[in-house]
Amino acid sequence: MSPDEYCQQKAARSGSSFYYSFLFLPPERRRAITALYAFCREVDDTVDECQDPGVAATRLAWWRHELAAMSAGQAQHPVTQALHQASASFNLPEEQLREIIDGMEMDLQQTRYLDFRALSLYCYRVASVVGLLAAEIFGYQDRRTQKYAHDLGIACQLTNIIRDVGEDARRGRIYLPIDELQRFGVPASDILEARHSDAFRRLIEFQIDRAESYYAQALATLPAADRKAQRPGLVMAAIYRTLLDEIRRDGCQVLTQRTSLPPLRKLWIAWRTWVRG
Template sequence: MTPIQYCYEKVKTSKSNFIWAFYFISQDRRDALISLYAFCREIDDIVDETLELEVATAKINWWKAEINRLFHETPQHPVTKSLLKFIHIYELNEAYFIEMLDGMEMDLKFNRYENFKQLQLYCYRVAGVVGILSVKILGFKNQATLKYAHDLGIALQLTNIIRDVGEDARKNRIYIPLDELKEFSVSEDEILKFKESNHLSNLMFHQIARAEVFYKNAYQKLPKEDINPQIPGLIMGKIYETLLLEIKRDKPEQTLNHKVFLPPFRKVLVILACFFKNKFYALSN
């Protein structure tokens, strides 16, 4: 199995929504994005599957050393071997890969966040940075597009947090800021025991409103000249934004006990609508 074949298998088995956006780009850019997301899956799996803190920390440190080897052109892992070609073509910075690993370390060190400032740093590291690297791979002319990527990445991660409140609670993780739990009169114990309430509903609507602001800001920051190459990212944004609206439409506190999914046909409709809308807008005027 070649390094790029390994990456495709890694992403395929993850059943990620990101796969839906890969059909609208050239083979070379697709291979680069697949390699990037395979890297994301590798380091995510450390947190998700490694129970011993010391072992997980050692794995993160190994990947930090591997990123150093990658940028010295001596990678050992199939994912980094696949990335080697693309870090030069698309000018992918080493610091961004280290930021992602720092985000994984935050998951090892913290299972609570005191306020949104702390949470936003986590969201930037695990998702905003991925958005920025994706923008570089897809291509852009205007530096403002990097700000779009930053905000869209955070919006996607906030949506994941909202969707996965119950799943995270089962792992003794609460990503909703603790000061906001206090503000809305929701205790940690209520979340950990999956108790739905009006207070929790209000708290979740607050989280949804914040994510909506990040989506809105992201789309507003994307310059028109970069819409066409960034359509894959816009598609991903619309899939997750539609998921967020589904959660909002139902009782959002139910995410404690029920994980919301979009069926494939809904995703196809969202993809087609987003593709044709943005293609038309990019070509107009």
């Protein structure tokens, strides 16, 4: 199996909305974004699938070493072998790839965030940096597109957090800021023990509204000259905003269920958004 085939299988198996966002790209850009996505999945799985934080930290350290080896043309893993070509073709900074690992490492160091400012750093590292790298692969002319990519990354990560509240709680993690739990009168124990309430619903609706504001801000920032090139991000936004609509419509029952869209619906949204440009 070639490095590109490995990355393709890694991306396809995930069923992620991110995967659907780059289905219609030309081959070189699709290979590059698939390699980037596979890298993100590998380091994320290192944290989520490892029960021992010490072992997970050691594996993340290995990935840091592997990035250095990649830069020297000595990558060992098929993902970094594929990513090496993408980095060379689209000038992807190793520093930003390292920041993604920094973000995953935060999951080993803390399970709570005091306020949105603290959470924003996490969102920047695990999502906005990915957005900035993706923008390089898709191509742009206007530097304002970087601001769009940053805000879209925040919006997408906030959507992930909303969708996964229950799943994260079962891992002992609460990403919703502590000061906002207090403001809405939702004890952390309610989240950890999956106790839904009107107060919790209002808290999640507040989170949805904030995510929506980041989507709106991102789309308003995207220059018209770069809209066509950045269509994969528009696809991602369309799929994720539909997901937020479904969560709100279901009464924000994210403690006990993980709302998702069927693959055919994702594909339809992707095609429709791509055609509209």
